[in-house]
Amino acid sequence: MKPAAFDLSFAGSLDEALGAIAGSDGAKPVSGGCSLGPMLNLRLARPSALVDLRRVSELRALNRSATFLEIGAGWTHAEFEDGVVPDVSAGLMRRVAHGIAYRAVRNRGTIGGSLAHADPAADWISTMAVLDARLTLRGPAGMREVAMGDFMIAAYTTVLAPDELLTAVRVPVLSGSAKVGYHKICRKTGEFAQAIGAVVLDGGSGLARVVAGAVEAPPLVLAGAGAALAAGDPAGALVVANAEIDTALAGLPEAFRAIHKVAVERAFSDAGI
Structure with missing residues (x-):
């Protein structure tokens, strides 16, 4: 058509x-x-x-401080993959970008477009949730900043007003000792995820978060599991994560819950936690 x-x-x-x-x-x-x-x-x-928007230079800005990197919404997945965009996330963003769809898609698709589209199975949605990123939105009334956890309301639905644009993503700078893990389950390479697990543990910045993504809704930030990780109990964190997934996805089939538990467990393993 x-x-x-x-x-x-x-x-x-x-x-x-x-x-x-x-x-x-x-x-x-x-x-x-x-x-x-x-x-x-x-x-x-x-x-x-x-x-x-491809000629809008403001969407290609990069601003770094000691604690965060602000990334313009117009940077492509391939530019993350190739290291053109500095990776302050202990390698997480670069690895995630490499696994998005196919190179032809990565050459054109942008981080801002992916987040604004808000497909629950998209990689940047879960990645920015586990990094506790903040998003900058701009409209006729001016600029506002929202936490990633408050940005996505439901599948394909965000707090963006019709006359607003997502202009930048602010990502925390992780320390050299940070441990990060990411695992997505797909039927084949290049497809959208059926389940995503993501984890960040950084004693330097105090960030400890666990996320289950691709849940047909905003990513599940597993707060109890994150707290257990921060307390130095990774085994207990996995137990809590499984319980939180069961509770949050109680109305969905057991197989759906199980595949997300596996994704989170493999993210822990990937992080060496």
Whole structure:
């Protein structure tokens, strides 16, 4: 199929992009187009206009401090994979980027587009949840910052207003002693995950988090498991994680819960915890 007719404009700046979105009822921003493109062709999405963001230099900024790296939303998965974007997450972001779909997709898809699309099975959704990242949103009313845990409301649904753009992701700088693990279960390489497990343990920054992702909803931040990890009890953390998964996914089939438990357990193993 072909998409329904729409107008296309190319924004040269963030203000221009925001103005174009606000000035056209039903306009959608597009960067890599890896998710929106197929939806347009299937006519699952029928925006009146598209605003191309690839020329917006503000979305390609990198700002680093001693405690965080702020990454513009326009950086591609391939640029994480290739080390163009500095990896302050003890190797986690680079490894995750390498496992996203196929190289052709990684060359065009962007971190901001993936997060804004909010597919529960997408890698960046779970990765930013386990890193406790913060997202910068900008609209006509100005700029606001939200925690990753508050950003995604449900599958494909976020707190982004129709006239707002996700402009940057703020990731904490992990220490040299940090342990990170990530495991996703797919039927074959390149497909979206059926289950994701992610863990970060960093005594230097005090970050201890465990996440179960690809749960057909926002990622499950397993707070009890994280607390057990922080207390130095990795074996107990796994037991607590399994119990938390059972509770959070109680209405879903046992096999669905089991595959997420396996993903989390393998993330622990991957981290050497």
